[in-house]
Amino acid sequence: MHYRERLSAPAWYWLVGVLFGATTIIAVGFWYGPWVAFGGGLVVTALLTVALAWFGRTVVAVDASGVRVGPSLLEWPWVGPVEVLDATATRARLGVDADARAFTAQRPWLAESVVVTVDDAADPHPYWLISSRRPAQLAAAIETARAQARP
Numbered sequence: 001m002h003y004r005e006r007l008s009a010p011a012w013y014w015l016v017g018v019l020f021g022a023t024t025i026i027a028v029g030f031w032y033g034p035w036v037a038f039g040g041g042l043v044v045t046a047l048l049t050v051a052l053a054w055f056g057r058t059v060v061a062v063d064a065s066g067v068r069v070g071p072s073l074l075e076w077p078w079v080g081p082v083e084v085l086d087a088t089a090t091r092a093r094l095g096v097d098a099d100a101r102a103f104t105a106q107r108p109w110l111a112e113s114v115v116v117t118v119d120d121a122a123d124p125h126p127y128w129l130i131s132s133r134r135p136a137q138l139a140a141a142i143e144t145a146r147a148q149a150r151p
Contacts, residue, residue, distance in 0.1 A: 001063050003141035005132060007107050008056035017052060021045030058105060060130055062141040064149070067116060069105040069130055076149035080117030080127075082139045087111035093129055104129045114138050 024044045029037030061068040066075040085093060090113040094106060103125040106113065110131035117127050132138045 001061065002145045003060070003062040003138055005060045005134065005138065006056065007058045007060065007105070007110065007131060009052045009107075010109050013052055013109060014049075017048035018045060020048060055107065058107075060105065060132060060138065062138070062145050064145075066149075067128070067130075067142055069103075069128065072103065074116065074118065074128060076146055078118055078120040078123065079142065079146050080119035082117070082142045082146075083115045084135045084139045085113045085115060085129075090129075090131075099126050101125055102127050102129055105131060107131045114142070116142060 021041045021044045025037045025041030027037075028040045032040075058070045059068070066073050067079060068074075090106075090111060093113070093115065094104070101124055103118075106129060110133060112133075112135045113129055113131045114135045115127050115129055118125050130138070
């Protein structure tokens, strides 16, 4: 394993989720009473917890077989040039400079990303856009592992 990163949500997202559940308890409590409010607040908090955990389960990994993002794998023969994008370039690549065919693993709490060009004419994705907390380290790991994988 050359690199591994889990794209989990930051602590302040969890805090906002708990506060949203608490405000649900207060708002519903004034209207329907404390027991309904407490149950509604628990349901809202549980749904937010499940959603944040589901979005944060994606793992980005660079290993002997290729670049992995969740269940997807880009094998080494098809990995092309790698580019690190700052926050502004990432926003542009997700907006006006986007290619609708691109494979994206973007998380709103991660501003920077890495673009991995796909060198396979049969692949419908021209590139992979991968959000990362450490994009320079991810790009370096991809470049190092790609050099080791090529004969």
